[in-house]
Amino acid sequence: MLALNASSAIDITAMHRSNCVRRVLFFAIIAVYPVFAQSNNQPQTAQLGTASHDVLCSNGFSSFDTKFATGVSVSVGSVKSAGLATRHCEAKLQWGKHELVIEPDAAQLDIDLLGANLGLGSPVFALQIKKYELDSLMKYQIYSLANPPKLLRTITGGDFFLAADTDLDGRIEIWTHDAGAVNDFEGIPLSALDFAPTVVLRFEQQRLVDVGSEFPAHFDGQIALLRARLDAQQLSDFKHSDGKLSPLTFAIPADKFHSLRATKIQVLEIVWCYLYSGREHEAWQALAEMWPPADFERIQTSIRDARARGIRSQVEEVSPGFSRFHITKHALVYDRVTDNGQEHQLRMDGQSPKEDHMRIFEVDTNPEPILLRRPPPPAATTAFLNTEVVLNLVIDAAGKVRSAKMEGKPDQALLDATADWKFIPGFKDGVPVACRLRFGVTPYQ
Numbered sequence: 001m002l003a004l005n006a007s008s009a010i011d012i013t014a015m016h017r018s019n020c021v022r023r024v025l026f027f028a029i030i031a032v033y034p035v036f037a038q039s040n041n042q043p044q045t046a047q048l049g050t051a052s053h054d055v056l057c058s059n060g061f062s063s064f065d066t067k068f069a070t071g072v073s074v075s076v077g078s079v080k081s082a083g084l085a086t087r088h089c090e091a092k093l094q095w096g097k098h099e100l101v102i103e104p105d106a107a108q109l110d111i112d113l114l115g116a117n118l119g120l121g122s123p124v125f126a127l128q129i130k131k132y133e134l135d136s137l138m139k140y141q142i143y144s145l146a147n148p149p150k151l152l153r154t155i156t157g158g159d160f161f162l163a164a165d166t167d168l169d170g171r172i173e174i175w176t177h178d179a180g181a182v183n184d185f186e187g188i189p190l191s192a193l194d195f196a197p198t199v200v201l202r203f204e205q206q207r208l209v210d211v212g213s214e215f216p217a218h219f220d221g222q223i224a225l226l227r228a229r230l231d232a233q234q235l236s237d238f239k240h241s242d243g244k245l246s247p248l249t250f251a252i253p254a255d256k257f258h259s260l261r262a263t264k265i266q267v268l269e270i271v272w273c274y275l276y277s278g279r280e281h282e283a284w285q286a287l288a289e290m291w292p293p294a295d296f297e298r299i300q301t302s303i304r305d306a307r308a309r310g311i312r313s314q315v316e317e318v319s320p321g322f323s324r325f326h327i328t329k330h331a332l333v334y335d336r337v338t339d340n341g342q343e344h345q346l347r348m349d350g351q352s353p354k355e356d357h358m359r360i361f362e363v364d365t366n367p368e369p370i371l372l373r374r375p376p377p378p379a380a381t382t383a384f385l386n387t388e389v390v391l392n393l394v395i396d397a398a399g400k401v402r403s404a405k406m407e408g409k410p411d412q413a414l415l416d417a418t419a420d421w422k423f424i425p426g427f428k429d430g431v432p433v434a435c436r437l438r439f440g441v442t443p444y445q
Contacts, residue, residue, distance in 0.1 A: 118163075137158065213320065
């Protein structure tokens, strides 16, 4: 059971029922969520967004404990500073009589993966860490859950990390932003950007690979939004500026300066989208079209240098834009939902196939909740508190909710909240897999 979170959020715990419906009890409050975007006939990509994200333990509130099948116990929770009333978050792994304290004194700790297979030789536990509340970046640490556990990899420079089986093909990508590389770039703080450049990572043969070029649709969506917002006159004004926009050397009215800087930011974001999706030629072409010509070489060098110092410096390989190891991507979703005594394999869209002769696939263990929260209802009436709603979820091999459908009248706030839910994934023959789960939700006071 998840502990009460005092950060104005609704936490959820789950318990088994004989008919495979999980009943969930809400007892606290929250607000902002990462989102999985879905489009017809396109792979789902993880949209990190730009708002703050919910985390498991923040400022010493909320906790989670479990023991994995390998005998390793995972604990993330609150701890008080010695002699002080200040509360912090602590994470540790325990096995037998041994204990490994991962982080004893952090402002925020969040479990991103537990039991998932990243291709590193064993199930993993991935924890993201914000040491101090005012930090803009998080550290992502990946531990083996083998007995004894050990640190496998640390990734730094991202503002938030979200691992997902993006194509539901069993491979897990780690989505983040190259926030450290572009923070204060050209004197522009991270908070002034619409978003920092998206980075997509995956382990292949235990090597960390930049696979952003395999997800052009994600970047094209961002480019389309940015181009639609560009004002032709403001872009023309920017192209006739010096590009640097230094207030000391470029004396113009404040409103004019802010307009030029906003345009500059949009141009940089468009260039980054092309660059981080593996389209360097298009990136420099866009830069040449929109940047002051006299400043082109300087800014191009600055962009290259900043990227080289960022997360790219931590990868061993860059994807050419297609998968060498999984040419044919096949989405297989396992099912434990009964329908007149029959169980069905699901397609990627979560629908049961029509072929009656198709073999039935069943998971050995259902997903187990790690972090389940939702915003409070607009009015907690007596009828609401006594009403149970049922969700049909598709949960991927990383333990993330890929689709959610509600039986009966939809509650959009609840459906939106599922995008931030995290699970220990379901397992088949010891391997984490995508599966469908029927989940009962009951408000509780």
